Amino acid sequence: MKKDFSILVGGAAGEGSRKAGLMIAKLFSNLGYRIFIYDDYQSLIRGGHSFSQIRASNKKVLTHRKKIDFLLALDETTIRKHQADLDKKGVIIYNSDKVSIKDENAIGIAMETIVKKAGGVSIMGNSAFIAGFAKIIGIGWKTLEKLFKKEFKKSKGVNLKIAKKAFNDTKNLIKIKKLNQKSLSVLTGNEALSLGAVKAGLDFYIAYPMTPATGILHYLAARKEDFGIAVAQLENEVSIVNAAIGASYTGARTMVGTSGGGFALMTEGLSLAAQSEIPLVIVESQRMSPATGVPTYSGQGDLLFALTAGHGDILRFVIAPGDADEACFWAGKILNLSWKYQTPSILLIDKEISESTFSFDKNILNKIKYEKPSVWDKDGQYLRYKNTKNGISPLAFPGEKNVISKANSYEHDEFGITVEDEKSTEKMQNKRLRKFKEMKKEVNKLEAIKIYGNKYAKKAIIVWGSTKGPAKEAAEKLGIKMIQPIILEPFPKKQMKEALRGVNKLILLETNALGQMEKVLNCYGIRVDRKILKYNARPFLPEEIEKKLSKF
Amino acid sequence: MVKKNINLDTYAKNTWCPGCGNFGILAAFKMAISSLLTDGLPKENIVVVSGIGCSSKIIDYLNLNSFSSLHGRPIASAEGIKLGNPNLKVIVCAGDGGTYNEGISHLIHAAKRNIDITVLVHNNRNFALTTGQFTATSPEGFKGKSTPKGSIEEQFDPIKIMLASKATFIARGYSAKVEHLKNLILKGVNHRGFSFIDILQPCVSFFDTYKFYNERIFEMKSENLTSEKEALKKINQWGYGQKGMKIPIGIFYKIQKPTYEKRLLKGLIPSKRKKRIKVTI
Numbered sequence: 001m002k003k004d005f006s007i008l009v010g011g012a013a014g015e016g017s018r019k020a021g022l023m024i025a026k027l028f029s030n031l032g033y034r035i036f037i038y039d040d041y042q043s044l045i046r047g048g049h050s051f052s053q054i055r056a057s058n059k060k061v062l063t064h065r066k067k068i069d070f071l072l073a074l075d076e077t078t079i080r081k082h083q084a085d086l087d088k089k090g091v092i093i094y095n096s097d098k099v100s101i102k103d104e105n106a107i108g109i110a111m112e113t114i115v116k117k118a119g120g121v122s123i124m125g126n127s128a129f130i131a132g133f134a135k136i137i138g139i140g141w142k143t144l145e146k147l148f149k150k151e152f153k154k155s156k157g158v159n160l161k162i163a164k165k166a167f168n169d170t171k172n173l174i175k176i177k178k179l180n181q182k183s184l185s186v187l188t189g190n191e192a193l194s195l196g197a198v199k200a201g202l203d204f205y206i207a208y209p210m211t212p213a214t215g216i217l218h219y220l221a222a223r224k225e226d227f228g229i230a231v232a233q234l235e236n237e238v239s240i241v242n243a244a245i246g247a248s249y250t251g252a253r254t255m256v257g258t259s260g261g262g263f264a265l266m267t268e269g270l271s272l273a274a275q276s277e278i279p280l281v282i283v284e285s286q287r288m289s290p291a292t293g294v295p296t297y298s299g300q301g302d303l304l305f306a307l308t309a310g311h312g313d314i315l316r317f318v319i320a321p322g323d324a325d326e327a328c329f330w331a332g333k334i335l336n337l338s339w340k341y342q343t344p345s346i347l348l349i350d351k352e353i354s355e356s357t358f359s360f361d362k363n364i365l366n367k368i369k370y371e372k373p374s375v376w377d378k379d380g381q382y383l384r385y386k387n388t389k390n391g392i393s394p395l396a397f398p399g400e401k402n403v404i405s406k407a408n409s410y411e412h413d414e415f416g417i418t419v420e421d422e423k424s425t426e427k428m429q430n431k432r433l434r435k436f437k438e439m440k441k442e443v444n445k446l447e448a449i450k451i452y453g454n455k456y457a458k459k460a461i462i463v464w465g466s467t468k469g470p471a472k473e474a475a476e477k478l479g480i481k482m483i484q485p486i487i488l489e490p491f492p493k494k495q496m497k498e499a500l501r502g503v504n505k506l507i508l509l510e511t512n513a514l515g516q517m518e519k520v521l522n523c524y525g526i527r528v529d530r531k532i533l534k535y536n537a538r539p540f541l542p543e544e545i546e547k548k549l550s551k552f
Numbered sequence: 553m554v555k556k557n558i559n560l561d562t563y564a565k566n567t568w569c570p571g572c573g574n575f576g577i578l579a580a581f582k583m584a585i586s587s588l589l590t591d592g593l594p595k596e597n598i599v600v601v602s603g604i605g606c607s608s609k610i611i612d613y614l615n616l617n618s619f620s621s622l623h624g625r626p627i628a629s630a631e632g633i634k635l636g637n638p639n640l641k642v643i644v645c646a647g648d649g650g651t652y653n654e655g656i657s658h659l660i661h662a663a664k665r666n667i668d669i670t671v672l673v674h675n676n677r678n679f680a681l682t683t684g685q686f687t688a689t690s691p692e693g694f695k696g697k698s699t700p701k702g703s704i705e706e707q708f709d710p711i712k713i714m715l716a717s718k719a720t721f722i723a724r725g726y727s728a729k730v731e732h733l734k735n736l737i738l739k740g741v742n743h744r745g746f747s748f749i750d751i752l753q754p755c756v757s758f759f760d761t762y763k764f765y766n767e768r769i770f771e772m773k774s775e776n777l778t779s780e781k782e783a784l785k786k787i788n789q790w791g792y793g794q795k796g797m798k799i800p801i802g803i804f805y806k807i808q809k810p811t812y813e814k815r816l817l818k819g820l821i822p823s824k825r826k827k828r829i830k831v832t833i
Contacts, residue, residue, distance in 0.1 A: 185833045199831045203822035204636065226832070230635065230822045235661040239628040242621060242658075246601075246632025249619055250640065251823035254632070272622050362833055370827040397823060398599045398617035399637055406611070408620040409604075417564045417612050418620070 001177060003058040005033075006065055007133075008082055010051030011074025013044055016126040020072070021052025023130050025186055025357060026147055027139055028056035032179030035186050036469070037357035038064040038539070043211075043295045049077050058179050060359065062323045062469030066543045072133060073099060074111075074125075091173065093133055095125065107136060107173075109166055118161045131163035131170075138175035141167055187360040189353035190215035192324035193283065193331035194223075200332035201370035203252040204230045206240050211295050212351040213257040213285040237262040241269030241280070248278045249407050251397040253335055257283035260302045261292065263309070263346075270310030273344035276407045277385065277393065277432070279373075281338050283331070286350040288511075288537035297537035298351035300465055301512040304519060306348045307489050313429070315436040317345035318489035322450075322468030324358035326486065332368035333446070339373040341392065341439050348488070350511075352466035352539050378402070383414040385428065391435030440490040448492035449499050452482040460503040461549070462528065464488065464517055467509055467540055474545035493524055505529050507552060511539060558586045564612040573753030576727035577674055578610055581645070583730070584737035585616070588641075598641045601630040603650035605681045607674030607753075610645045624654025627662050630669045637823045638668075638813045641741060648675040652688035652710055659710075663719035663746050665812040670740045670747045673710070674727075676755035677792070684758030691793045696758070707792045711804060714748050715783055721747035722783065722805040726769050727754070728762065732801065739803065745811050752801070765799065772802035780805065 007024060011017040018039060025035045033056040041050040053064040067087045073079045073094040079101065086092065094101055096108025109132040111125035118124075127148070134144045144163065152159050187195075194216050197205075207217040217233065224231045230252075234240050240256050247254040258266065263284045273280035284306055288299030306318050319334050321327040331347055338345045376382055376396035382403045386393040393414075396403045406416025411428055413419050419428075452468075453475030460481035463471040468484050475482035483499045485492065500506070508528040510517050513535040518528050532548050534540055560582050568574045589595055598616050602608035604623035611618035617640075621629040630642045651659055651673045662669065678696060679685040686694045686703040689710060693702040714722045721743040725733040733751065740747035752769070754761040768790075776782035783805040790796040 187833065195831055195833065201827045203825050206632075228820065228825060230817055230820055232635065232816060234628075234631070235657055238625070239631070239658050239661070242625040242628035243632030243635070246619065246621075246629035246634075247636035247822065248632075249629075250633050250636030252636035252825075254636070254822075268622055268625075272625075276619075360833070365831055397637070398633070399597055399640055399823075401594075401596055403596055404615060404617055406618045406620075408618075409622055410620055415562075416618070417562060418609070 003179070005056045005070070006068045007054040007056070007070040007072065008051055008068045009054070009072040009074070010049065010078030010082060012046070012077070013041060013048050013050045014046040015074045016123050017050050017074055018052050020126040020130055021054055022186070022357065023147065023151060024133060025054045025056065027134060027143070028054070029186050029359060030143060030147065030183050031176060032181045032183055033057060034060045034184065034359040035357060036061040036064060039355050039357070041296055049081060051078065051082070062358070063473055063539070063542055066541045070133070072129065074129070075099065091136070093136065095129070107132070107170065109170060114162055114165045114169070118158055118165065120155070120158045120162055124155070124159055124162050127159040127162045128166035131166040135167045135170040136173045138172055184359040184361060186357050187324055188215055188355055188357050189324045189327045189349060190355065191219050192358070192360055193327040193347065193349070194219050195365060196328035196331035196368055197255055197335055198227045198229065199365050199368040200335040201253050202229055202255055202335060204247050204254040205257070206232050206234060206244050206247070206254065207257045208233060208237050208240050208262060210259045210262045212287060212354040213259050213283055215354060216257040216283060237265035238268070241266040241282070242272070245269055245273050245276070245278050245280055248280060249397070250399070251395070253279070253339065255281040255283065255335065257285065259285050259287050260305070263302070263306070267309040270314060270316065270344045271312050272409050274310065274314040274316070275312065275409055277342040278407060279338040279342055280344040281335050281347065282344070283347045283349065285354040286348070288535070294537040296351070298466065298539055299512055299535065299537060300350055300467065300510050301516070302348070303488070303512070303516040306346050307520065310344070314344065315439060316343060316489060317439065317487070318348055319345070319487050320348040320465045321353065321486060322465055322484055323353065324360050325364050327353055328360070328364050329367060330486065336371040337442065340371065341435060341442070342395070343435070343439065348465065350466050352469070376403070384416045385412060385414045385431070387414055387427065387431050389434070390438050391431045391433070392438065443487050443490050443492050444494055446487060448485065448487035449495040450484045450486060451499055452476065452484065454479045454481055456502065457481040458503060459505045460500070461507045461509055462517070462521070463509045467511060470540040470542045470545055471509055473542040474549060477542070477546060478549060480549070488520065491520070491524055496524065496526065500526065505552070507532060507549065509540065509545065511535060557583060558589050560585060560615050562613060562615045566613060567609060568606060569757050571756040572606065573676060573727035573755065574606060574610065574674060576730050577672070577733065577751055577753060578613060580730045580733035580737060581610070582614070583734040584741065587738060588741065593641065597639060598643070599633055601626040601633065601642060601644045603646040603655070605647035605650055605679070606676070607645055607647040624650045625658065626650070627655060627658040627669070627671060631662055631667050634667055634669050634813055635817065635822065637821055638817060639821065642669045643741060644669060644671045646671070646673060648673055648677055648689050649679040649687045652708070656688070660713065660717045663714055663717035663748065666718065666720055666745045666809050667812040668745055670737070671749070672737065673750045674753050675750050676753045676759060677761070678755055678759045680755045680758050689792050690759070693794070694759070709787065709791050710750050711787050715780065715787065715805060719748045719805070720745035720807050720809050721803070723749045723803040724801045725749055725751045726765060726801050727751055728765070729769070729801065732771060736803070743806065745809055752799070768797060768799040769801055770798060772800040774803055777803055777806040
């Protein structure tokens with residue numbers, strides 16, 4: 001019995017293919033299937049071609065595959081573009097009011113006719129489509145009705161009427177089996193990381209809209225009362241980063257989110273946070289190419305930038321989770337780390353993590369807690385930049401009795417008064433260097449590198465961020481080793497050395513044009529034998545990795 | 553009632569030029585803060601935020617909570633501080649270069665959203681710490697090192713920009729009229745909402761305007777403060793150029809509107825929030 005399905009739902013932007021895809025995913029999810037949805041859309045509001053590719057499997061999945069079992073076409077373009085990827089046994093399901101097709105195995109659903117008869121509006125055609133598909137794969141009416149009632153707040157009645165008609169009109173083809181495992185929530189990476197940050201004590205989220213990070217702003221704005229946090233949108237990324245540092249100075253755990261272009265504007269804030277020793281967490285969700293690039297598609301081209309952004313000597317945490325679970329966990333961790341070390345840090349993700357939908361194991365949340373940073377013991381005069389042994393000066397905040405907290409972007413003395421003399425400058429730099437040492441030690445205590453596939457294989461691939469998904473599937477199939485560094489700065493040298501033990505062939509995979517991770521590895525004396533790079537703004541697929549790896 | 557000034561000095565050595573207008577601003581500022589403290593404002597609740605430039609050295613000379621931000625960004629920092637803890641009194645001290653050139657967007661948007669902070673612009677009408685280049689309020693023809701034959705750009709009027717940006721408290725002071733300035737600062741800090749005070753400040757090294765201002769400045773009467781039309785009439789008496797016989801100082805405009813932080817936070821204090829343990833999906 002097949003337990004791994006790929007379903008592609010496509011149409012023009014504005015036709016509702018994303019929502020339809022999500023509902024279909026939820027149907028599978030309710031049956032115990034593990035979900036991954038790849039969303040592909042262009043930078044436009046109406047027209048063009050958008051599609052969602054849903055993977056539903058009995059095992060955890062972190063990637064979509066090339067081959068499709070069900071092609072759900074709201075328009076003709078969808079068939080033209082994706083028919084070639086349809087499996088031999090695959091089925092096309094289409095809007096028969098709009099598309100004519102000669103394939104005798106294809107199943108038509110008269111979306112417009114059904115909607116018209118029920119007195120609905122054209123977007124409700126999706127309800128007919130979803131219901132028809134549910135019937136085809138053998139999902140019962142009761143299950144479907146329950147989902148509709150949950151998903152539709154407005155016009156529930158009309159949608160149900162449309163769904164019922166389409167359900168009755170469509171013939172059943174197969175029977176999808178209910179799996180004997182717990183159903184999980186389906187969340188985007190943006191949503192998962194938001195939850196992780198909130199769990200670790202996030203107080204305030206500030207952002208300026210930028211794809212693909214905007215989902216964090218939307219999610220937290222919608223749920224701010226639930227979480228009891230503040231959310232604000234300000235005039236530009238420069239004000240965002242500076243306001244965030246201002247809020248952190250008062251003791252509010254603040255996070256900002258953006259993509260490469262917005263991050264470029266925020267870099268002055270990295271320097272400010274480092275020099276004034278104020279915690280700052282930036283979520284940088286990459287998209288493809290420099291400048292405006294390919295704004296709604298993914299890439300991993302900001303690695304070197306994230307590692308080096310900001311003027312002056314700065315050490316920051318750069319953490320690159322590879323899926324929604326990791327995004328959740330590390331969003332919480334990075335917030336705690338940032339506060340522990342009063343330092344800027346970057347959660348480096350990309351569109352594949354931000355906007356893809358995953359089955360999310362909420363037990364991850366139990367691993368995240370609010371970790372209290374070092375605070376002033378109220379003894380003597382408060383010194384914001386007290387020259388301590390480990391370089392970490394205890395925190396106190398304006399508004400606290402007997403506290404004068406002087407934060408300074410200039411070089412400063414322990415109290416926070418501007419200094420320029422060589423002795424004080426070196427002393428304070430040394431204080432920060434001691435803190436950097438502590439940060440490096442901290443990385444050794446964390447699971448900075450993950451290993452997948454065959455741990456003992458001599459052939460290994462090295463991947464980071466969202467490339468984990470397709471690479472893991474390929475590595476497991478091919479029986480090779482996969483090494484995934486998650487903390488990229490401070491670089492986990494020891495753990496990497498350990499991971500590379502016994503490996504005699506190392507192949508790097510990443511979705512950028514320059515092979516940026518190779519440069520990073522070279523800094524630590526690690527040579528890669530081959531690079532497989534992809535830079536057409538689309539993620540790797542497991543099949544193509546398998547094919548390429550079989551050559552080496 | 554005569555109020556005793558509270559000592560707000562630090563051990564930092566003052567590095568302003570002798571005769572700098574900043575001394576007058578510092579004196580007025582200390583008097584205003586003293587008065588607030590005497591009236592019961594807890595000292596720990598005051599935060600002074602500065603940018604970069606001669607003006608911004610002021611925080612080193614004040615034994616108060618302070619945040620030295622980046623050039624052009626103190627308003628953005630101050631907004632974050634106010635939103636992190638709305639119980640704080642947040643006062644920005646910044647120059648014309650930082651506020652009207654580098655950080656003009658922050659000034660306009662802070663005014664627009666009526667966040668309850670006070671912005672004092674030490675307006676010496678040139679970039680002084682970088683040795684005298686023209687800013688947005690340097691008069692056309694300003695001779696500096698980057699414009700040896702005179703600036704070819706006409707200056708703009710920040711007061712008019714603030715009126716158009718919906719600031720709810722708009723005033724102008726003069727660094728040499730310390731008592732008047734002290735009262736303006738007090739009124740600005742006590743105003744609930746965004747308060748803006750442009751402080752004319754001679755720069756003895758690069759743009760000495762003492763004579764020019766002393767001949768022209770007069771104190772306006774505080775009347776018709778809620779009328780935009782009346783405010784505009786007063787504003788139009790001088791456009792920051794070399795022309796105009798009279799320069800009014802005092803409050804141009806003052807109205808009451810709900811503040812941004814009240815509307816955004818609805819009583820929440822992000823920095824004092826209880827750490828949440830439970831998170832539902």
